[in-house]
Amino acid sequence: MKALKTYLKSRKKALLTLLKKPRKKYVPETFHQLRVEIKKLNALFDLLDFSSKKLGRKKMIKPFKVIFRQAGKVRELQIEEATFKKYIQDDLLIEYRTKLIKRQAKEKKLFFALLNDKTKTELKKKYDKIIPFLSKIDQEKVEEYILMKEAEIKDFLAQPHLEIEQLHELRKLLKIYYYNKTSLFVGNQTSSKKAALTELLGEWNDGVVIIDHLYKIIKKAKINLEEITLLESLKTKIAAENYVLLDQIKLAIPQSELYE
Structure with a gap:
């Protein structure tokens, strides 16, 4: 199905563009958008799995899920920080805010450690493996x-x-x-x-x-x-x-x- 191939191509480009971003350019919205792109890919896998049980959805989505979960840990801490800024004065909760900053730094370090050349190559291979299933729908x-x-x-x-x-x-x-x-x-x-x-x-x-x-x-x-x-x-x-x-x-x- 041509529409599916075009859609997969756009999803691949969007996700890989986000993964190539320099660390300094990663803002809360970047982590959010990255997770959205993986959710869109997971939705497509759901459709493909419905059409062909030979897809092996769990195995196919696994490397994406590892990134998704770690990005989620960072995102949750960012939401927490945004909540504090919304409800609590800046001069309050100093002790915990300091701990929160350290936790964010730790989770971000683990996240960026995942974005190596080996991972990116594996993700590209997964995209290539999906293409044969698209023609069957x-x-x-x-x-x-x-x-x-x-x-x-x-x-x-x-x-x-x-x-x-x-x-x-x-x-x-x-x-x-x-x-x-x-x-x-x-x-x-x-x-x-x-x-x-x-x-x-x-x-x-x-x-x-x-x-x-x-x-x-x-x-x-x-x-x-x-x-x-x-x-x-x-x-x-x-x-x-x-x-x-x-x-x-x-x-x-x-x-x-x-x-x-």
Whole structure:
């Protein structure tokens, strides 16, 4: 399928361009965009795996996943830092902020250690191995896949109450669905209603990550009592905001075009 080959070529170029960037030019958005590109590739693998079980999806995605996970560790700390800047004065939480900077430096060092010539060569080989599978997929197979994903999403949305783990699964499923549909069908843009639900789920997930980090910090970090109290207060505030987001998600679900 020509459209898939063109799409893979653009994804390969985008990802390798990010990996070639000098360390000094890596900003929080770079780590975010890198993870987005790997998510798009993973979504494509999902489509290919549906069309041909011979792909060996887990083995194919493995080297990309190693980079994705390490970039994720850096990204989570960056989100944490951004949260502190948003809610806490610069002259507060000095002891923990210092520890956070050191943790970021450590995780970044591990990340950049992965971006060697051997890794880049391996990634290029993986791209080359994907090409033969693309020719086996036709438009009919793609449309069948899209309909299947829509049915899976509708099953989630039709449930009267979604548990936390189900919301995580829904978020991942929506990402795979939208990445493939909007990228493979030229001119097919995500509607504002669809975008609203995915954005809310993304914002809610960031809150979950921060709350989890704060819980671990409070439990294990060797910092003074004053800073622990401040972190407890912040955790409570973000948890309250996440409850509001959950209510907004519940309202957004019936408005989603996939709900019908």
